[in-house]
Amino acid sequence: MIRAFIALTFIAAATLHAQLPGSPTIDFKKHVQPIFAKHCYDCHSVGKKKEKAGFVFDDVKRLANDVGPGRIIVPKDLEQSDLIPIVMGANGKKMMPPEGKDPLSSKEIETLKTWIEEGANLPGIDIAAKMAATKRPKVKTPMNWTNKEGKAIKATFEGMEGEFVLLRTENGQLYKYPLSNLNMAGQFQAKMQAEQ
Ligand code: HEC
Secondary structure (H helix, E strand, C coil): CHHHHHHHHHHHHHHHHHHHHCCCCCHHHHHHHHHHHHHCCCCCCCCCCCHHHCCCEEEEEEEEHCCCCCCCCCCCCCCCCCCHHHHCCCCCCCCCCCCCCCCCHHHHHHHHHHHHHHHCCCCCCCHHHHHHHHCCCCCCCCCCECCCCEEEEEEEEEECCCCEEEEEEEEEEEEEEEEEHHHHHHHHHHHHHHHH
16 A cells, blocks of 8 residues: 555656656747847848748748758757757858858857757747658668759758758758759659658
8 A cells, every 4th residue: 555655656756757847948939030030031031032052041831841850950859950060160061151241159059959959849830740740761872963954963862842852962061952943854853762
């Protein structure tokens, strides 16, 4: 009887503890969005019609496409989240914002890190469903991709995002390339890869 009681108290305590960590300390709109607005919108914004490399940071629905396995933001996984080395210019990544612009302060970088560690919450987006739905290609071999102008690049296929193909070039940069700008063989290749 006593033993059962102790066991029960223990379970109750454990359950309580599991609930305690509670709500995230970082709020996207209040803490994260202003950082993107200050440092990124100049070149990555729907509002300003600037979509360098296909990335925008002022449209939450589109930003949500950058969240998930193999994307630049992997919730609760700082190691896999390229966004951090990108804003630090670390791991051989081209630094964002590029040279000549004010880099992020260490406090701003910490805010982004905490936001990712807490699950990269976005208003109105079900991140858990997003994580489950994002397919990550298993085999990643660099392939040749040619666009309609006949320009070719070598890149790994990282997934599809609506009408965009996610391609990573050999220097580690990710591009969202409009599927319709690839030549026929390229479009076919992308569709085949997406089905794997
Ligand atoms: C002055 C313009 C400019 C600003 C400001 C800027 N970027 Fe970029 N960004 C670019 C350009 C240009 C590219 C395409 C890469 C290239 O060819 O140099 C790019 C590419 C990227 C990429 C994809 C390439 C990669 O490294 O995987 C990401 C992600 C990115 N930027 C994120 C950001 C973030 C986050 C910010 C703000 C902290 C930012 N950028 C601010 C111009 C800018």
